[in-house]
Amino acid sequence: MKGDKVETKSYDVIIVGAGPAGMTAAVYCLRKGLRTLVISKDIGGQVNWTTLVENYMGFMRIEGPELMQRFKEQLKGENGAIIEDEAINLWHRKEGFVVNGKKSGEHLGKAIIVATGKRPKMLGVVGEESFRGKGVSYCSTCDAPLFRDASVVVVGGGNSGVQAVIDLLASNARQIYLVTNLELSADHVLVDKISNHQKVRIYTYHQVTAIHGDNMVTGVAIRNLQSGKEEQLRVEGIFIEIGLEPNSEFLEDLWKNNLGEVVIDCHCRTNISGIFAAGDVTHTPEKQIIVASGEGAKAAIKVWEYLMNVGSTRNEERKYIPPAERGEVYAPIKGG
Known part of the structure; x- marks a missing residue:
């Protein structure tokens, strides 16, 4: 110093x-x-x-x-x-x-x-930096209203991730994919709000491997950590809530x-x-x-x-x- x-x-x-x-x-x-x-x-x-x-x-x-x-x-x-x-x-x-x-x-x-x-924290995957502000978000409080009637990925199984899902539901997102590399670790009172919701699909033991798009996000690649199987999700946005x-x-x-x-x-x-x-x-x-x-x-x-x-x-x-x-x-x- x-x-x-x-x-x-x-x-x-x-x-x-x-x-x-x-x-x-x-x-x-x-x-x-x-x-x-x-x-x-x-x-x-x-x-x-x-x-x-x-x-x-x-x-x-x-x-x-x-x-x-x-x-x-x-x-x-x-x-x-x-x-x-x-x-x-x-x-x-x-x-x-x-x-x-x-x-x-x-x-x-x-x-x-x-x-x-x-x-x-950032995911550190291909497309994250280039699509930041173009479908990649780290703040559901700020940006959830922008995804009305859209399909969205949320990454993170803790309180922040589940709260992001709740925010998106309140903003009338069309479909929400919650991706976490382990089991959900959020408080039960939060998990109960999303676990059986028809608009929410939960992927445990999965990770995001890439974010795709042209001018804006159009898709997210995920991988099953147990089987290695890859899957492409067609979405307009991704919220990263991993801590x-x-x-x-x-x-x-x-x-x-x-x-x-x-x-x-x-x-x-x-x-x-x-x-x-x-x-x-x-x-x-x-x-x-x-x-x-x-x-x-x-x-x-x-x-x-x-x-x-x-x-x-x-x-x-x-x-x-x-x-x-x-x-x-x-x-x-x-x-x-």
Whole structure:
């Protein structure tokens, strides 16, 4: 983490990411009187893709985008500064840490909270990239209404995959093929909504091998993993719902596990003193909105404690203290 000295506005803490963890952390930091900057390429993160949230305390039922709008309003009510930009790298120099925004340039902070969340995984098959936005989608909440009276493949047997099927049924898709390489692993309450539906055909122990089309998707090739038999499905779209991967590539010097998740201790501290992390980008178990929010609050409190304790000594060299010596760790560490 090296960089040349430049003139840049200084903050007590810079929070990278504006999902539940990032915005909660920002509110807590602001209420502690810390000069706080939030930088994120999207406000709300993956919660914006959620049709309905029914397990966030205080709301019996609320749409994901509406919940994130309320987070944003509360953050603005605390006079929080938000820059909508992508953080492309992070380093430190004598004065503190520098976050480099793709469009906004450099921002200097005495401490950092990484709360960049996760993004959808790709299948990595022929045609996926070339037909992205032309029938290939990763967000049923956003795109299901576009496939009214269409035949569609959904890939993924977890909650996200089954929820995508439900979204497509609500949008009156003509036929839905659910493809998963194992048995369905979604919650029973979701599976029960689709298992006997006449518009839904479920392919377990199958995988997608290619996506075909001209200007738009016209078909998907699948293979039976047990027999090896290939089959062509004539469809107009495919929703890929096979999980998420952390937005952590720009964090070159932070320790990560084999999934690319940032490793933290029970105080949200990373292997670099002064850099904290919270939410789905970390290896903390249970990726839930309410868990991410709580971790964001915890990270903010620990940042405040860090700044109070470090004080004028913050310019001295940051020495790494192994997690085993400084507190609990949620899972075994693997360098990344």
